[in-house]
Amino acid sequence: MTLEDISNLSQAIAALAVVVSLIYLALQTRQSARNQRAMMHSARAQSIRDSFYRMGDPSFAAIWRAGVAAAPDMSLDEAQQFMFFARAQFASFQEHFLDWRAGLLDDDRWSATRAGMAAVLATPGYRAVYRLSRIAQHVEFRALGDILFDDAKGKPFPDPASTWLALAAEERAALTQGGAP
Numbered sequence: 001m002t003l004e005d006i007s008n009l010s011q012a013i014a015a016l017a018v019v020v021s022l023i024y025l026a027l028q029t030r031q032s033a034r035n036q037r038a039m040m041h042s043a044r045a046q047s048i049r050d051s052f053y054r055m056g057d058p059s060f061a062a063i064w065r066a067g068v069a070a071a072p073d074m075s076l077d078e079a080q081q082f083m084f085f086a087r088a089q090f091a092s093f094q095e096h097f098l099d100w101r102a103g104l105l106d107d108d109r110w111s112a113t114r115a116g117m118a119a120v121l122a123t124p125g126y127r128a129v130y131r132l133s134r135i136a137q138h139v140e141f142r143a144l145g146d147i148l149f150d151d152a153k154g155k156p157f158p159d160p161a162s163t164w165l166a167l168a169a170e171e172r173a174a175l176t177q178g179g180a181p
Helices: 003-056 061-069 076-101 105-119 124-136 139-152 160-177
Strands: none
Touching: 003 061, 003 076, 061 076, 061 124, 076 105, 076 124, 076 139, 124 139, 139 160
Protein backbone atom coordinates (compact mmCIF):
# COMPACT_ATOMS: atom_id res chain seq x y z
CA MET A 1 0.00 0.00 0.00
CA THR A 2 1.44 3.29 -1.06
CA LEU A 3 1.44 6.51 0.88
CA GLU A 4 -1.16 7.87 -1.52
CA ASP A 5 -3.45 4.87 -0.87
CA ILE A 6 -3.12 5.41 2.88
CA SER A 7 -3.95 9.10 2.44
CA ASN A 8 -7.02 8.29 0.32
CA LEU A 9 -8.18 5.68 2.85
CA SER A 10 -7.78 8.11 5.76
CA GLN A 11 -9.73 10.78 3.86
CA ALA A 12 -12.53 8.28 3.14
CA ILE A 13 -12.64 7.30 6.82
CA ALA A 14 -12.71 10.98 7.82
CA ALA A 15 -15.55 11.67 5.37
CA LEU A 16 -17.49 8.68 6.72
CA ALA A 17 -16.93 9.92 10.26
CA VAL A 18 -18.32 13.34 9.29
CA VAL A 19 -21.43 11.72 7.77
CA VAL A 20 -21.97 9.56 10.86
CA SER A 21 -21.51 12.63 13.08
CA LEU A 22 -24.07 14.59 11.04
CA ILE A 23 -26.59 11.73 11.27
CA TYR A 24 -26.03 11.51 15.02
CA LEU A 25 -26.41 15.28 15.36
CA ALA A 26 -29.67 15.21 13.37
CA LEU A 27 -31.04 12.46 15.61
CA GLN A 28 -30.02 14.36 18.74
CA THR A 29 -31.62 17.56 17.43
CA ARG A 30 -34.84 15.72 16.65
CA GLN A 31 -34.89 14.13 20.10
CA SER A 32 -34.16 17.48 21.72
CA ALA A 33 -37.10 19.06 19.85
CA ARG A 34 -39.37 16.23 21.03
CA ASN A 35 -38.21 16.69 24.59
CA GLN A 36 -38.82 20.44 24.36
CA ARG A 37 -42.37 19.88 23.06
CA ALA A 38 -43.03 17.34 25.79
CA MET A 39 -41.84 19.82 28.44
CA MET A 40 -44.09 22.51 26.95
CA HIS A 41 -47.10 20.17 26.93
CA SER A 42 -46.36 19.18 30.50
CA ALA A 43 -46.16 22.84 31.56
CA ARG A 44 -49.43 23.55 29.75
CA ALA A 45 -51.13 20.62 31.48
CA GLN A 46 -49.77 21.76 34.85
CA SER A 47 -51.11 25.27 34.22
CA ILE A 48 -54.56 23.85 33.49
CA ARG A 49 -54.45 21.62 36.57
CA ASP A 50 -53.37 24.55 38.72
CA SER A 51 -56.33 26.60 37.51
CA PHE A 52 -58.77 23.79 38.30
CA TYR A 53 -57.21 23.22 41.73
CA ARG A 54 -57.50 26.94 42.44
CA MET A 55 -61.14 27.07 41.32
CA GLY A 56 -61.91 24.11 43.61
CA ASP A 57 -59.96 25.45 46.59
CA PRO A 58 -62.46 26.17 49.38
CA SER A 59 -60.83 29.55 50.02
CA PHE A 60 -61.43 30.62 46.40
CA ALA A 61 -64.32 28.53 45.02
CA ALA A 62 -67.07 30.91 46.18
CA ILE A 63 -65.14 33.88 44.83
CA TRP A 64 -64.70 32.14 41.48
CA ARG A 65 -68.41 31.27 41.25
CA ALA A 66 -69.36 34.85 42.14
CA GLY A 67 -66.80 36.22 39.70
CA VAL A 68 -68.01 34.06 36.82
CA ALA A 69 -71.53 35.37 37.43
CA ALA A 70 -70.24 38.93 38.01
CA ALA A 71 -72.23 38.96 41.24
CA PRO A 72 -72.95 42.59 42.21
CA ASP A 73 -72.44 41.90 45.92
CA MET A 74 -68.75 40.92 45.58
CA SER A 75 -66.38 42.89 47.77
CA LEU A 76 -63.54 44.80 46.15
CA ASP A 77 -61.09 42.22 47.48
CA GLU A 78 -63.11 39.35 46.00
CA ALA A 79 -63.48 41.16 42.69
CA GLN A 80 -59.74 41.77 42.59
CA GLN A 81 -58.96 38.13 43.37
CA PHE A 82 -61.23 36.94 40.59
CA MET A 83 -59.95 39.57 38.16
CA PHE A 84 -56.30 38.62 38.70
CA PHE A 85 -57.13 34.91 38.42
CA ALA A 86 -59.02 35.48 35.16
CA ARG A 87 -56.26 37.72 33.78
CA ALA A 88 -53.74 34.97 34.54
CA GLN A 89 -55.93 32.54 32.62
CA PHE A 90 -56.11 34.91 29.64
CA ALA A 91 -52.31 35.28 29.79
CA SER A 92 -52.04 31.51 29.72
CA PHE A 93 -54.46 31.30 26.76
CA GLN A 94 -52.30 33.88 24.99
CA GLU A 95 -49.10 31.93 25.59
CA HIS A 96 -50.74 28.78 24.25
CA PHE A 97 -51.91 30.75 21.19
CA LEU A 98 -48.41 32.07 20.56
CA ASP A 99 -46.93 28.58 21.02
CA TRP A 100 -49.47 27.19 18.55
CA ARG A 101 -48.78 29.95 16.05
CA ALA A 102 -45.04 29.23 16.32
CA GLY A 103 -45.67 25.54 15.64
CA LEU A 104 -44.78 24.48 19.16
CA LEU A 105 -48.30 23.39 20.13
CA ASP A 106 -50.25 20.95 17.99
CA ASP A 107 -53.67 21.74 16.54
CA ASP A 108 -55.59 19.38 18.84
CA ARG A 109 -54.18 20.94 22.01
CA TRP A 110 -54.75 24.44 20.68
CA SER A 111 -58.31 23.54 19.69
CA ALA A 112 -59.04 22.40 23.26
CA THR A 113 -57.51 25.60 24.67
CA ARG A 114 -59.48 27.74 22.25
CA ALA A 115 -62.71 25.95 23.24
CA GLY A 116 -61.94 26.64 26.90
CA MET A 117 -61.40 30.31 26.18
CA ALA A 118 -64.63 30.48 24.18
CA ALA A 119 -66.49 28.85 27.07
CA VAL A 120 -65.28 31.29 29.72
CA LEU A 121 -66.05 34.22 27.42
CA ALA A 122 -69.70 33.22 27.70
CA THR A 123 -69.69 34.37 31.34
CA PRO A 124 -70.26 37.97 32.45
CA GLY A 125 -67.27 37.94 34.79
CA TYR A 126 -64.73 36.74 32.24
CA ARG A 127 -66.20 39.02 29.59
CA ALA A 128 -65.65 42.02 31.88
CA VAL A 129 -62.06 40.93 32.59
CA TYR A 130 -61.42 40.44 28.87
CA ARG A 131 -62.71 43.95 28.12
CA LEU A 132 -60.49 45.33 30.86
CA SER A 133 -57.33 43.52 29.76
CA ARG A 134 -57.64 43.10 25.98
CA ILE A 135 -55.55 46.18 25.15
CA ALA A 136 -52.49 44.61 26.81
CA GLN A 137 -52.69 41.45 24.69
CA HIS A 138 -50.73 40.53 21.58
CA VAL A 139 -52.46 41.99 18.53
CA GLU A 140 -53.14 38.62 16.85
CA PHE A 141 -54.39 37.07 20.07
CA ARG A 142 -56.59 40.10 20.68
CA ALA A 143 -58.11 39.69 17.19
CA LEU A 144 -58.94 36.05 17.98
CA GLY A 145 -60.23 37.03 21.43
CA ASP A 146 -62.50 39.65 19.90
CA ILE A 147 -63.99 37.04 17.55
CA LEU A 148 -64.55 34.59 20.40
CA PHE A 149 -65.94 37.40 22.56
CA ASP A 150 -68.49 38.35 19.89
CA ASP A 151 -69.41 34.70 19.20
CA ALA A 152 -69.94 33.98 22.91
CA LYS A 153 -72.24 36.91 23.58
CA GLY A 154 -75.53 35.65 24.95
CA LYS A 155 -74.49 31.99 24.98
CA PRO A 156 -75.19 30.23 28.26
CA PHE A 157 -72.31 29.04 30.39
CA PRO A 158 -73.31 25.89 32.24
CA ASP A 159 -72.56 25.97 35.93
CA PRO A 160 -70.05 23.11 36.18
CA ALA A 161 -71.01 22.11 39.73
CA SER A 162 -74.77 22.11 39.05
CA THR A 163 -74.24 20.27 35.78
CA TRP A 164 -72.11 17.65 37.54
CA LEU A 165 -74.72 17.20 40.27
CA ALA A 166 -77.42 16.62 37.62
CA LEU A 167 -75.26 14.14 35.70
CA ALA A 168 -74.32 12.32 38.93
CA ALA A 169 -78.03 12.02 39.80
CA GLU A 170 -78.63 10.46 36.36
CA GLU A 171 -75.81 7.99 36.96
CA ARG A 172 -77.20 7.03 40.39
CA ALA A 173 -80.65 6.53 38.87
CA ALA A 174 -79.17 4.38 36.11
CA LEU A 175 -77.51 2.16 38.73
CA THR A 176 -80.79 1.57 40.56
CA GLN A 177 -82.57 0.87 37.27
CA GLY A 178 -79.78 -1.42 36.06
CA GLY A 179 -79.13 0.45 32.83
CA ALA A 180 -77.25 3.33 31.31
CA PRO A 181 -78.66 6.88 31.32
